[in-house]
Amino acid sequence: MIESAAKRWHFASKPTTSEVAKLAEALNINxxxxxxxxxxxxxxxxxxxxxxxxxxxxxxxxxxxQDMGKxxxxxxxxxxxxxxxxxxxxxxxxxxxxxxxxxxFFKSFYAHIDxxxxxxxxEGYGISIKGIDYAAENNFSLIIALDCGIKSIDKVNYAxxxxxxxxxxxxxxxxDVIPNAVAVLDPKREDCxxxxxxxxxxxxxxxxxxxxxxxxNINLEYVYSxxxxxxxxxxxxIVPITGENRILAYYGLKAINTQPRAGILALLQDSTxxxxxxxxxxxxxxxxxVFLIGPRxxxxxxxxxxxxxxxxxxxxxxxxxxxxxxxxxxxNTERRDFDSRITEQALQMISENxxxxxx
Numbered sequence: 001m002i003e004s005a006a007k008r009w010h011f012a013s014k015p016t017t018s019e020v021a022k023l024a025e026a027l028n029i030n031x032x033x034x035x036x037x038x039x040x041x042x043x044x045x046x047x048x049x050x051x052x053x054x055x056x057x058x059x060x061x062x063x064x065x066q067d068m069g070k071x072x073x074x075x076x077x078x079x080x081x082x083x084x085x086x087x088x089x090x091x092x093x094x095x096x097x098x099x100x101x102x103x104x105f106f107k108s109f110y111a112h113i114d115x116x117x118x119x120x121x122x123e124g125y126g127i128s129i130k131g132i133d134y135a136a137e138n139n140f141s142l143i144i145a146l147d148c149g150i151k152s153i154d155k156v157n158y159a160x161x162x163x164x165x166x167x168x169x170x171x172x173x174x175x176d177v178i179p180n181a182v183a184v185l186d187p188k189r190e191d192c193x194x195x196x197x198x199x200x201x202x203x204x205x206x207x208x209x210x211x212x213x214x215x216x217n218i219n220l221e222y223v224y225s226x227x228x229x230x231x232x233x234x235x236x237x238i239v240p241i242t243g244e245n246r247i248l249a250y251y252g253l254k255a256i257n258t259q260p261r262a263g264i265l266a267l268l269q270d271s272t273x274x275x276x277x278x279x280x281x282x283x284x285x286x287x288x289x290v291f292l293i294g295p296r297x298x299x300x301x302x303x304x305x306x307x308x309x310x311x312x313x314x315x316x317x318x319x320x321x322x323x324x325x326x327x328x329x330x331x332n333t334e335r336r337d338f339d340s341r342i343t344e345q346a347l348q349m350i351s352e353n354x355x356x357x358x359x
Contacts, residue, residue, distance in 0.1 A: 012039040019043065041242075054247040056224065062211035066192035071167045071183035072211055078142045079110050086135050087115040089146040089201070090126065091306035093236035093297045097229040098146035098169070098202035100313035105209045105226065114140070117306045127152040136162040142182075143167070144208075147201025149181070150174045156181050169204040171239075196244040202233035203248060227252035228261060229313065235286045236294035249286060257283045263312040266325035267296050296328045 015038040024034035026045045042048050062068055078085055089099035103115045118128045126148040135143055142165050149168035156166050156179040166181035173188045185204050187194040213223045231252025234245050241249050256264060271292050297309045312324035
């Protein structure tokens with residue numbers, strides 16, 4: 001018999017009676033709801049207001065992030081001297097949404113830009129030698145890496161030898177050494193005082209374009225038009241939907257429910273659970289993004305080449321989006337069939353092995 005691993009439960013501390021009564025009175029709610037809010041870190045009227053009514057004005061200044069100024073300066077230099085910029089990201093939902101966001105934003109006013117997604121099986125996770133060689137051989141002198149790179153010490157040094165600079169936008173915990181990049185944007189850096197630490201890789205990409213917009217008088221409404229991608233990454237990457245993530249997810253989900261970009265709409269319409277008749281359709285939730293959108297985007301990298309996911313998300317018309325959505329849905333069907341076969345094989349192996357048979 002296989003012994004199951006012991007689970008460790010972490011219980012929230014029980015709020016005091018006076019704490020509960022004070023918050024219940026301040027919000028004019030019952031004490032059960034007040035106790036639940038306190039267990040979620042909400043103790044005051046203002047904290048509850050921010051929780052229930054997220055506001056874009058409460059987003060943090062992107063320049064509070066360590067190295068943000070350096071990142072903006074390096075991109076400004078690249079644009080001023082017509083350098084080629086490569087937007088590089090991982091093959092999962094967070095990486096592909098991040099690449100789609102940053103690529104589309106800068107492509108809207110700068111032509112010498114392209115994107116690169118490493119092949120899951122040929123190159124593996126994160127920054128690859130093959131990707132750096134591709135950049136060098138095609139005269140890209142700046143790589144903006146999203147959702148990866150924080151531990152790629154040797155790879156960044158290899159790129160420097162080839163005269164390719166890196167800006168790293170990552171949300172994973174760093175190692176003991178920070179890569180020798182021009183800028184490393186990661187709230188989890190020990191020396192970064194950015195107030196919120198749980199952004200996704202796409203969320204870091206959003207902060208980069210927010211900083212650029214603030215520095216170059218670009219209308220913030222255009223920046224906010226990318227929040228649908230941030231919401232998808234936030235849902236699929238299973239990060240805490242608290243603080244700044246809660247604001248980004250709220251407005252991103254609102255955009256998906258009111259005016260989804262062509263690629264997301266195509267994915268939804270290819271789902272049997274999506275209602276074409278608006279009168280019968282309920283608003284999508286974060287869970288819908290997790291189960292309807294996330295697996296289809298992920299399937300591209302798992303079964304073939306994740307570049308098709310980026311092509312879907314940057315598509316600017318419905319016909320183009322539908323073409324890529326069909327490909328992703330085929331990959332997702334293949335992925336499910338493959339997973340089912342693997343599960344069946346595993347169960348058969350267990351049933352045929354006396355060591356695993358329950359006595």
